[in-house]
Amino acid sequence: MNSPNLSSASIPKRGQPIAPEFFPTIAECTYDWESWHNRDAELLWVNSAVERFTGYTASDCLEMDDYPYRLIDSSDHGRMKQHMVEMASGSSGNNIEFKVRHRDGTHRWVAVSWQPMTDRQGRSLGYRTSVRDIADKRELREQLRLHNEHLEQLVQERTARVAELEKHRSKMQQLAALGELAAGVAHEINNPLAGIRNALLLMKRHLPSDTKHFDKFELIDREIDRISGITHQMYQLYRPSQQMATRFSIQQSIEEVISLSQPLARKTRVKVVTVFVDLIAIGELGADEVVSREGELKQVLLNLIHNAIQASKPGQTVTVTTKTEHRTLSVEVADDGYGIAAEHLDQIFNPFFSTKTETVGQGMGLGLSVTRSIVEAMDGSVKVASEVGKGTRFTVSIPRRLE
Numbered sequence: 593m594n595s596p597n598l599s600s601a602s603i604p605k606r607g608q609p610i611a612p613e614f615f616p617t618i619a620e621c622t623y624d625w626e627s628w629h630n631r632d633a634e635l636l637w638v639n640s641a642v643e644r645f646t647g648y649t650a651s652d653c654l655e656m657d658d659y660p661y662r663l664i665d666s667s668d669h670g671r672m673k674q675h676m677v678e679m680a681s682g683s684s685g686n687n688i689e690f691k692v693r694h695r696d697g698t699h700r701w702v703a704v705s706w707q708p709m710t711d712r713q714g715r716s717l718g719y720r721t722s723v724r725d726i727a728d729k730r731e732l733r734e735q736l737r738l739h740n741e742h743l744e745q746l747v748q749e750r751t752a753r754v755a756e757l758e759k760h761r762s763k764m765q766q767l768a769a770l771g772e773l774a775a776g777v778a779h780e781i782n783n784p785l786a787g788i789r790n791a792l793l794l795m796k797r798h799l800p801s802d803t804k805h806f807d808k809f810e811l812i813d814r815e816i817d818r819i820s821g822i823t824h825q826m827y828q829l830y831r832p833s834q835q836m837a838t839r840f841s842i843q844q845s846i847e848e849v850i851s852l853s854q855p856l857a858r859k860t861r862v863k864v865v866t867v868f869v870d871l872i873a874i875g876e877l878g879a880d881e882v883v884s885r886e887g888e889l890k891q892v893l894l895n896l897i898h899n900a901i902q903a904s905k906p907g908q909t910v911t912v913t914t915k916t917e918h919r920t921l922s923v924e925v926a927d928d929g930y931g932i933a934a935e936h937l938d939q940i941f942n943p944f945f946s947t948k949t950e951t952v953g954q955g956m957g958l959g960l961s962v963t964r965s966i967v968e969a970m971d972g973s974v975k976v977a978s979e980v981g982k983g984t985r986f987t988v989s990i991p992r993r994l995e
Contacts, residue, residue, distance in 0.1 A: 625702075625723035627653075627660075628709070631716050633680045635659045645702065645723065647695025665691035665699055675704075679719045682708045689726065701730045778823035785823070789816050835885040837994040842889075842914060842921060843868060843880040849893045850912065856898060861906040864897060867913040874918050874992065882921050883993040888966045892974075895959040896925040896986050903929035903984060921992050926985040932978040940976065970994055 619626055619637075625645050627638040638650045646663045653659050664672055668690040675688060687703040694700065703726045709717040796809045850864050857864050871879035893912070900910040904927045913924040932940060941964045967974045972990030 627721045627723075628718060629679065629721070630718040631680060633676050633718075636718065645692055645694075645700070645725065663692055665693050667691070675706075679706045679721070682716065682719075684708060687724075689730075692723075700725065700727050702726060781819070781823045785816060785819060789813070792816070835887055837883050837885055839877070839881060839883045840886045841878070841880050842882050842916070842923075845886055845890055846893060846912060846914060846923070849890050849897060852894060853897045853901060856901050857910075860901055860904070862901045862904045863909045864901070865909055865911055867911060869913060869915050871914075871916045872918060877992070879916060880914075882916070882990075884921070884970060884990060885994065888970070889990070892963045892966050892988060893923060893925070895963045896988070899959060900925050900927035900929070900984070900986075903927050903931075905929060916992060919992050920989055922987060922989045924985060924987045926983065928983040931980040931982055932976070932984055933980055937976060937978060941974075 620639050622639060623641060625639065625641045627642075628636045630636055635654060635656075638653045640650050642653055642663075643649050648656075648663065653663075656662055661669055661672065672690060675685065678685065684705075684707045686705045688705070689701060689703050691699045692702050702723050704721055704723045706719050706721045708719045711717055792809060792812060796806075799806060846866060850866065853864060868880065873879045873881075877883070897910060897912065904910060908928050910925065910927045913926070915922045915924075941960050964974050967988055967990060970990045971994065972988065975987045975989075976984065977987075978984035
């Protein structure tokens with residue numbers, strides 16, 4: 593259907609009724625894809641805007657036996673068939689979204705609305721449809737959806753982070769209270785312990801060596817040493833560091849620590865090896881030099897190496913790997929031993945928690961607590977990775993230069 597030729601002179605003035613011949617022109621000039629169907633859903637008229645949406649002209653559409661299905665993505669055929677039945681029944685609908693298939697194979701999202709049409713006597717004339725391009729709307733909606741998902745993810749991450757910080761704060765308060773208590777207990781134990789040792793030495797000095805059970809004096813002395821070592825560790829849980837940062841060779845320090853661990857290594861038949869990788873000189877510091885608290889770092893490494901030796905089987909190897917970067921010193925202590933169960937990994941740094949309780953005389957559960965306290969006091973971190981039956985890896989990272 594083509595609109596009649598109209599001249600500008602025939603355009604009605606304001607307030608005058610519009611002649612019927614103007615209405616086809618109005619329908620043709622609309623931006624949306626308009627159509628008119630009879631009561632049997634057959635296409636009677638469609639405007640030229642259909643070509644902009646589908647690539648098919650109005651004449652092409654009027655010749656189609658399967659209009660509008662040829663113009664619709666196959667995934668929407670079933671849904672459109674149901675809506676076509678509703679249209680023919682006299683219902684109305686608004687902004688039903690579906691995908692149009694263009695003649696060139698591309699697709700675009702549109703929304704269709706429909707209304708029934710009647711004459712002045714109320715008799716049905718079929719229905720009209722209006723199809724609107726909503727590609728921009730769909731794109732904005734998708735962007736909004738992705739933005740909302742991102743916000744939800746941020747909220748979840750922030751909530752989890754807040755919960756983690758609160759848990760950490762509570763744990764730090766407990767550890768601080770426990771550390772203060774441990775320091776007090778250690779101080780109170782040390783005084784009578786010194787008295788016991790002095791009394792023991794006086795008794796030993798004035799008794800002949802052939803006295804019955806004389807050999808037990810040395811056993812008692814060793815146990816006093818062990819108690820003294822435990823109280824020293826308890827005291828370090830709370831005591832602020834008194835050491836000053838100095839410049840030293842980490843390679844030399846690690847070799848000294850390993851020499852201290854040799855008696856235990858020989859006793860358990862475990863080999864300790866060192867690996868130095870990617871050592872980097874920076875400024876006035878040599879490739880293996882750092883500025884830190886050497887004594888405390890040695891204690892940390894000795895604790896970790898002893899733990900690794902004790903967790904290993906005879907014939908296995910403990911590997912100490914050292915790496916210096918521009919800002920960081922990393923030392924990894926790895927073994928191939930028994931490993932730590934996953935449910936214990938979150939507890940191993942807690943004071944008085946130990947996985948060595950089955951072995952008499954080993955493990956008061958203070959070594960790793962002291963280790964973490966010392967490392968964190970040096971603005972560093974200690975991480976652990978372990979698998980039962982395959983071994984454990986502790987990684988200590990501290991600043992290359994501790995101010």
